[in-house]
Amino acid sequence: MLSANLSAIFYLISGVLFILALRGLSSPETSRRGNLFGILGMIIAVTVTFMSIGNFSSGFIFVLLFILIGGSVGAFIAYRIPMTAMPELVAGFHSLVGLAAVFVAISAFLNPQAFNLGTPGNIKLGSLIEMSIGAAVGAITFSGSVIAFLKLQGIMSGSPITFKGQHPLNAIILISIIILTYLLCSTQSSNLFWILLAVSFLIGFLLIIPIGGADMPVVISMLNSYSGWAAAGIGFTLENTALIITGALVGSSGAILSYIMCKGMNRSFFNVILGGFGATEQSANSQNKEQKPVKSGNADDAAFLMKNASSVIIVPGYGMAVAQAQHALREMVDTLKKNDIKVSYAIHPVAGRMPGHMNVLLAEANVPYDEVFELEEINNDFSNADVAFVIGANDVTNPVAKTDPQSPIYGMPILDVEKCKSVLFVKRSLSPGYAGIDNDLFYKENTLMLFSDAKKMTEDITKALDQ
Amino acid sequence: MEIDPLIFRLSIFILSIFVGYYVVWSVTPSLHTPLMSVTNAISSVIIVGAIIAGLSGNSETIFNTSSIFGFLAIALAAINIFGGFLVTQRMLAMYKKKKKDK
Numbered sequence: 424m425l426s427a428n429l430s431a432i433f434y435l436i437s438g439v440l441f442i443l444a445l446r447g448l449s450s451p452e453t454s455r456r457g458n459l460f461g462i463l464g465m466i467i468a469v470t471v472t473f474m475s476i477g478n479f480s481s482g483f484i485f486v487l488l489f490i491l492i493g494g495s496v497g498a499f500i501a502y503r504i505p506m507t508a509m510p511e512l513v514a515g516f517h518s519l520v521g522l523a524a525v526f527v528a529i530s531a532f533l534n535p536q537a538f539n540l541g542t543p544g545n546i547k548l549g550s551l552i553e554m555s556i557g558a559a560v561g562a563i564t565f566s567g568s569v570i571a572f573l574k575l576q577g578i579m580s581g582s583p584i585t586f587k588g589q590h591p592l593n594a595i596i597l598i599s600i601i602i603l604t605y606l607l608c609s610t611q612s613s614n615l616f617w618i619l620l621a622v623s624f625l626i627g628f629l630l631i632i633p634i635g636g637a638d639m640p641v642v643i644s645m646l647n648s649y650s651g652w653a654a655a656g657i658g659f660t661l662e663n664t665a666l667i668i669t670g671a672l673v674g675s676s677g678a679i680l681s682y683i684m685c686k687g688m689n690r691s692f693f694n695v696i697l698g699g700f701g702a703t704e705q706s707a708n709s710q711n712k713e714q715k716p717v718k719s720g721n722a723d724d725a726a727f728l729m730k731n732a733s734s735v736i737i738v739p740g741y742g743m744a745v746a747q748a749q750h751a752l753r754e755m756v757d758t759l760k761k762n763d764i765k766v767s768y769a770i771h772p773v774a775g776r777m778p779g780h781m782n783v784l785l786a787e788a789n790v791p792y793d794e795v796f797e798l799e800e801i802n803n804d805f806s807n808a809d810v811a812f813v814i815g816a817n818d819v820t821n822p823v824a825k826t827d828p829q830s831p832i833y834g835m836p837i838l839d840v841e842k843c844k845s846v847l848f849v850k851r852s853l854s855p856g857y858a859g860i861d862n863d864l865f866y867k868e869n870t871l872m873l874f875s876d877a878k879k880m881t882e883d884i885t886k887a888l889d890q
Numbered sequence: 891m892e893i894d895p896l897i898f899r900l901s902i903f904i905l906s907i908f909v910g911y912y913v914v915w916s917v918t919p920s921l922h923t924p925l926m927s928v929t930n931a932i933s934s935v936i937i938v939g940a941i942i943a944g945l946s947g948n949s950e951t952i953f954n955t956s957s958i959f960g961f962l963a964i965a966l967a968a969i970n971i972f973g974g975f976l977v978t979q980r981m982l983a984m985y986k987k988k989k990k991d992k
Binding site (some may be wrong): 434437441442444445446448449450451455457458461462464465468469472473480481482483485486489490491492493494495496497498500501502504506509512513514517518522523524526527529530534536537538549555602610643644647650651654655657658659660661662663664665666667668669670671672673674675676677679680683697704725753770777778779780782786787789791792793795797808 | 895896899900902903904906907909910911913914915916917918919920921922923924925927928929930931932933934935936937938939940941942943944945946952954955956957958959960961962963964965966967968969970971972974975976977978979980981982983984985986989
C-alpha cells in the first residue's frame with residue numbers, strides 16, 4: 424500500500440509526462456518520443472492507483488478483465504480505422520471520455536465513502552459541486568460527440584437542423600442546469616442528480632444539431648475542450664493531481680484549436696455555435712445566378728499545362744478526402760517531379776473536417792511533411808507559381824472573401840490561388856461550396872475547370888503526363 | 891489559519907491551463923490531428939477514478955450499483971487509452987521528411 428503523499432508525487436510525475444507528450448508535438452521528429460512519454464505517464468498513473476488501493480482481492484481481476492476488453496476493442500479500432508475516418512474516430516473517442524466521466528460521477532455519488540467524500544445524502548459540499556460539474560460537462564460532451572459522430576459518418580444529415588425558438592430553448596435549459604446544480608447541492612437529492620444528467624444529455628444534443636458539416640472542425644475542437652473540463656471536474660472530486668493537470672491541458676488545447684478554426688473562417692465562436700450557417704444563403708443565391716461562361720477541360724489539357732509549368736501548388740480540400748484521392752494525387756506529383764517541376768502543397772486552416780485533417784491524409788500518402796505548407800507560409804508564393812491545382816477545395820480559395828463585404832465569408836483568410844498564372848479546378852460540378860456562395864474563380868480567364876471525380880481525374884492526368 | 895487543500899488544487903489547475911496554453915500554441919499545425927487524438931488518450935486518465943469506483947465493493951459483494959458503473963467506465967476509458975495512443979502512434983509514423991536521394 425502506497426502512502427497518500429507518495430502516490431500524489433507519482434500522479435504529479437504522470438501529469439508532467441503528459442505535458443511533455445504535448446510538447447513533443449511541436450515538431451514531427453520529437454512527436455513519437457512525446458507519445459511514448461504519454462504512454463509512460465498513463466502506465467504510472469494506473470499502477471499507482473492499484474498500489475495505493477492495495478486491495479488485490481477478486482475485484483482486482485475484474486478490473487484487469489475490463490481493461491483487457493476495452494483495450495482490445497481500442498487497439499482493434501486503432502489499427503483498422505482508415506485515415507479518412509479520423510474525424511469520426513476522434514468524435515467517437517470524445518463521447519467515450521464524456522460517458523466515462525459521467526459513470527465515475529454516478530459511482531462517486533452513489534458510494535461516496537469509497538472516495539472519502541462523505542456518506543450518501545451527506546456528501547461534502549465542495550465535492551458535490553465538483554461532481555455535478557464533471558457529470559454535467561461529461562454528459563454534454565457525450566451527447567454532443569455522438570451527434571458530431573453521426574453527422575461526420577453521414578448517418579445523420581450534415582446540414583444544419585434548425586427550428587423556431589431553438590436559441591431561447593437552449594438558453595432556458597442552460598439556466599436550468601445551473602439552478603439544478605444549486606438545488607442538488609443544497610438538498611443532496613438523488614432525483615435531482617438524475618434530472619441534472621438527463622438535462623445535460625439533452626442540451627449536448629441540442630447544441631450540436633444546428634451546426635453544419637463544414638463547421639465540424641470547430642465542433643470537434645470544442646468537444647475536445649469539454650472532455651478536458653469534464654476530466655478536470657472529476658479530478659477535483661477525486662483530489663487527483665494527474666487528472667486535474669490533464670483536464671486543464673486538454674481543456675485549453677481544445678479551446679485553442681477552436682479559436683484557430685474560428686479565425687480560419689473569420690467567424691466568431693458564437694456565430695459558429697449558434698449554427699444554421701449556409702442554410703439560408705444558399706437558396707437566395709441560386710435564384711439570381713446568371714449563366715456565365717466557364718472554361719472546362721480534360722485530363723490532357725491539365726497535363727499539358729502542368730508539363731509546361733516550372734512550379735505547381737496543390738490546394739487540397741475536403742473533396743479530396745471524400746474521393747480518397749490522396750494516393751492518386753501523390754502519384755501525379757511524383758510524375759511531375761520526374762519532369763523537374765517544383766511542387767508544394769498549400770493547406771488552409773479549416774480544410775477538411777477537423778484540424779490538421781489534410782496533413783494526416785497527405786502524410787498517409789507518403790507526402791514528405793516539408794513539402795506541405797500552411798496558409799501564411801505559402802500565400803505569397805502563388806503569384807510566382809505557374810499552376811495552382813485545386814482539388815476538393817472551394818470556399819477557401821474564393822476571392823469574394825476579399826472583395827465583397829456583403830458576402831458571408833467576407834474577411835475570411837483565403838489562399839490567393841487567383842494570383843497564379845493558371846488555375847486548375849477539380850470539381851464534380853459548378854455547385855457552390857458550404858457557404859452557399861458562387862466562386863468567381865470558376866469564371867476567370869485563366870481558370871480551367873476539370874469536371875470529374877477527384878481521384879479519377881488525378882489518375883487520368885498522371886496517365887496523360889506519362890505519355 | 892490553515893489553507894484549504896482545495897486552493898492548492900485550484901493553483902495546480904490554473905497553472906496547468908497556462909502551461910497547456912503555451913505548449914499547445916507551440917504545436918505545429920500539421921500535427922493538429924495527432925494532438926486531438928493524444929489529448930483524447932491522456933484525458934482518459936479518468937480511468938484512475940473508474941478503478942477506485944470499481945474496487946469500492948467489499949470482498950463479498952464485488953458488484954454493487956456503484957462498482958458496476960466503475961467497471962463500465964474502466965472499459966470505456968481503456969478503449970480510449972489504447973485506441974488513442976495507438977492511433978496517434980500510427981499517424982505519427984507516417985510523417986516523413988523528404989528523402990535526400992536525388
